[in-house]
Amino acid sequence: MTDWSDPRLPTRQTGRQLKRMSRNFAGVGVGIPPERLQQIAKGETATEDELVDVSFALTATQLISEKRRSKRGRAQQHCVRGAIVGVAILIAINVLLCLGLLLFVLTQHTSPY
Template sequence: MTAWPDPVLPSSQSTNPRQLKRLSRTFAGVGVGIPPERLQQIAMGEQATEDELVDVTFAIAATALISEKRRSKVSRAQRRCVHGVIVGVAILIAINVLLCLGLALFVLTQHTSPY
């Protein structure tokens, strides 16, 4: 499991309203409904209630967990895809070798004399 840093809201200088709306929608996806304006106020250092801080901390940790699960799912799918390609290529090579051996035996039997 990955060690996550302490949850911190982005600073008010590095965020724009679009980013705050996206962050608010992401938080709503994990069950925390905080409007973007309030997120900006909290990021600027305005006093927040204990419940809001708990909600924000939970939302940041939950979104980090969801993001990590998504990344692990994608990497697992990539590994499965590469494994499938390797197996497919190995099967094609094996069939090719068998066909070549069969052809070689057929050609050798055609050159032998029947007596």
């Protein structure tokens, strides 16, 4: 489980990672440019509102990520369950066909009288 009590910005990130983080933040309603995120992560002074926004955005993006991960896990379980049922049906049909063939062969060897 994720530690929700004290979310912090990672200090070492590339420009691409900061741009992605900025887009994720915008997705939860916090518009902070990547350059400003880098400055805050390096320890430059930030207003209380910025710190609250960053904290909220980190928590919200972590929550969204965990929801997405759990949804993917449920979908994967659903697919595995469906595959198991499909294989069980194929095995049952195979057994029934084999029994039918066995009965047909046994009836061919018996005489009618």
